[in-house]
Amino acid sequence: MKGRRSSSDSSSSSKTKKPQYSKFTQQELSACKPILTPGYVIGIFIIVGVVFIPVGIISLFASENVVEIVDRYDEGCIPPNYSDDMLAYIQNSDTNKTCTRSLKATKLMKSPVYIYYQLDNFYQNHRRYVKSRNDKQLWSKKHEDETKNCAPEATSNGLSIVPCGLIAWSLFNDSYGFSIKNKMVKVSKKNIAWESDKKHKFGSDVYPKNFQNGVLIGGGKLNSSIPLSKQEALIVWMRTAALPTFRKLYGRIESDIQANDSVTVIIENNYNTYSFGGKKKLVLSTTTWIGGKNDFLGIAYITVGGLCLFLAISFILVYVVMPRPLGDPAFLSWNRHPAGHQI
């Protein structure tokens, strides 16, 4: 035995298999691992609760300050004799589409007052719809004939359509005119689109061509002498909404609307939402620092904060009623069901 060991030692030279020491391989690097003691947990919950509840209240308050007028007009703007067949009315190009609605401001609405249209049950997020555009074509004149993905609104009579695709084709084309106390109010439609869209997505040298001159007319038409980067209504429309109910900015009223002022809106009701049963709403709204009217944020903050406080209080109660030492091995799974292994 001894003889063999010594011979094998000499043959395998002095190379040892002993691992090298390093703090990493020995897993001795200093580390920090917080232990969530009851004190920490209760403290964290209380802090979260104390911070969240005031934030929620402030948010709710801000949301309450937003003045919002919503008027659904899709059914109201149908003449009574067409109420049985709204589709015929909207599809008939000869009918008078003008419609007058009067609204009332409940509170003072400070300028700027934003005008939105809200569509319902309109699936701008449909896969076919979303993809039906060509960004290259929108951006540069060079690619005018680039109409990939645009079918079936790619060409008209063999000529490529600019802007092509279903999105542009179905451009929203209701228009609103406002008068307050029988005085016409100017509606500003500038700067309603994203700055980046205007500068980087819609070319200033791209002009509408062959647009809406096919057999089927979808939505609005475009002035072919204005470049796409200036067609802000189109730019807004082309930024597709993620949900079937959405609001899009129409314009701004740059003057205050006093409380109890009556606002008369003259609507050109052109857009067909009747075939798919969608609603159309006109929205007038002011903004505060949290944006438009949005109670959800405030409620969410208050709920979470309240929950945290509740948990903190119940933990305190548990801690007071049934305290237990930290790291008690008696609570380990195998100690709770003793099988004779107590040492």
Next chain:
Amino acid sequence: MAGNRRKKHHFSRIHAFSCGKTSFKGDHSLIGGPGFSRVVHCNDPESFEASVLNYSGNYVRTTKYTLATFFPKALFEQFRRVANVYFLICAILSFTPLSPYSAVSNVLPLVVVIGATMGKEVLEDWRRKKQDIEVNNRKVKVHCGEGAFDYTKWRDLKVGDVVKVEKDEFFPADLILLSSSYEEAICYVETTNLDGETNLKLKQALDATSNMHEDSNFQNFKAIIRCEDPNANLYTFVGSLELEEQQYPLTPQQLLLRDSKLRNTDCIYGAVIFTGRDTKVFQNSTGPPSKRSKVERRMDKIIYFLFGILVLMSFIGSIFFGIATREDLQDGKMKRWYLRPDDTTAYYDPKRAAVAAVLHFLTALMLYGYLIPISLYVSIEIVKILQSIFINQDLHMYYEETDKPARARTSNLNEELGQVDTILSDKTGTLTCNSMEFIKCSIAGTSYGRGVTEVERAMARRKGSPLEEEVTEEQEDKASIKGFNFEDERIMNGSWDNEPHADVIQKFLRLLATCHTALPEVDEENGKISYEAESPDEAAFVIAARELGFEFYERTQTSISVHELDPVTGTKVERSYSLLNVLEFSSSRKRMSVIVRSEEGTLLLLSKGADSVMFERLAENGREFEEQTKEHINEYADAGLRTLILAYRELDEKEYIQFNEEFTEAKNSVSADREELAEEIAEKIEKNLILLGATAVEDKLQNGVPECIDKLAQAGIKLWVLTGDKMETAINIGFACSLLRQGMRQVIISSETPESKTLEKSEDKSAAAAALKASVLHQLIRGKELLDSSNESLGPLALIIDGKSLTYALEDDVKDLFLELAIGCASVICCRSSPKQKALVTRLVKTKTSSTTLAIGDGANDVGMLQEADIGVGISGVEGMQAVMSSDIAIAQFRFLERLLLVHGHWCYRRISSMVCFTLKMLIDKLG
């Protein structure tokens, strides 16, 4: 070099076993028939007949892949993972317009993931390849005609080549030994790589070829070997050698296996019969069963669940999509006009809404694909490799003495280590260090030896007795001779002569010095003798004999020479005994004997064996010391010692001649029942023995074992000991390593009771078995009752069961009861259990309790257990590499298990599970 000369001379006459002429019998009639069709043209591999046979070359390949098969095979392996198939389908579909996003974003992750795992495969395979290249390019001397031998690469070796293998070289293929540098054409072979046994094995060539000692002898050598086809059985071989129109039978005695090593022999000549993949060692190699951890299996389930959700989501979505699409165009009226349903492709066609829905389903499957965490597999793979590195690099698990760090052989099971519920441990070599120390003996009814065993120390410690201090003092001035821890002035240094029964003591020591199969190895420098023995017990005996004045120093084929201390003159006398027969030890015989003729001419049968077989073989007049010896044996067993009974008998000439005739004939028969035949004849002569005494050797516990077991128990891990030892020893080791404690009540289930003994002797075997089974069942039920009634108040239970009872307890109708009882007990010890029983117990625990089992062992007999358990831990100790090769993780010492499980296992589990949870959470986030 001078030393080698001497050694050669010294070893040249050794012969432990008498090898008679073999004859054609039994299996040899099968040669040429089906399964025995191999024909080898020795020394003529280029001949026409040999080339017709077209046996494969000696090139071996252990790699999984070749250059050509790598891609198809590795890809196939990859796509056996369901998630990968899903991603492949997605990737293919992503090139169609169905895809919701671009093809690149779909294909790239799949390519990265599969590329990474395949890269790992390549790396692992490359390592194997390098090893293969090394092995295949090893050189060996091959006969190249005209009696000259030249170096050839292993890979170019052909069946029929005659090779010359030199000392300490590995055999390049399976060879038939033709001759060796020794006159008798014997050689010694170390088979550690094959079966894990460290002892040397003796092989001997046929007489017909044994005289070819020079290279030039092989110039005109021609022979034909006919033998069995390649198979995996290491211990059998049937064949015949045709030399000069003469047929000679071949047996395993002539077979040299690839991967074993030539030792103590200058060189051998052999004929190649099996090459490359045909060799027995390759036929034997099976990959370890692939084990998967619970976390991984759970993860698979989660992924299947996620996949289910994905399909459900897509299905429901598609139905609604189909309905909405169909309604888009009714009676020529467009509903959602902005989608132009009147002019559309198949994907949205309201007229064929069903088709559109099916297509949409496919799209949705891809779209929601984020639900299936493709990156998780790769992340886990990377984390596990890092964790294995941590295990391999851990200095706390490095064992200085053997220069062995821990080795995680599979990274799959790292986190499973933190989940272990039950450890099934081998005893010898695992809990104990498998080094035996001769510590006590009982001669002529008197007990000698003042050493204190580990077990006694542990018991003393437990009782708090002051014994401990004395012990430590005594320990220091002890001379450190490996295997010898005997301290008794009454018989040390020749003073035994003054004892009563001095003649018995002399015979006792003489027996120790002669009745064994060890080989002496003389150190040239200081003349000291060390021994090469089959088992550590045996080495301990020879060493003890040497230390007590009976120095065995030389062994030849026919004699054993001993330096004896002559009590009369006080000088060393050389005595030589002519060795007539060796009746070897086997587990069924549990004893070994030698028949020698002393210088005076008396024929002696010297025998040693287990008490269970020896006492019944004593002669009426040989039982003088029976009572005292039995008492001492019980004492020794209580102290955790292994005992053997020594006895002898004088034979008369006539009896011996008759025995020898029968025995030689039995040994020379080649039939399958040769062993039994020889045993039967040996049985006849091993009787009417005269008792001399008993020996006791201590099986030393490894360092830190009791502390480690204590810690593991505190962590709620159960330890079962499965051992081949007898019950008393097992119980004592159990006490020594704090597995059993004083307060415990022991439930002992044994079939070694007197009633069962008588049952066994009865004629009707089946009735006896039924009765035994009934008795085991009864004992089990009693144990169960005890378990149910006790309820902790009386202290925990310990179950001790022996192998024979275990056979019955593991039968289908009883095993549930057995398991229930075993699980209720704090400690379980199964003694006298066979390797197969070990594996069966492991499987029972694993499947029935569905808890994680870890098996730890070091020997070839633990392999089954290691492969069966959820995790197999091999101890890379003395008993060779077999256990390590089939283990998942190898450590050098039992005590490292504590760190492996409680530190690495804990951390790995925590880290892997946090990572899986985090990745899954990210998926959900992504969806939201």
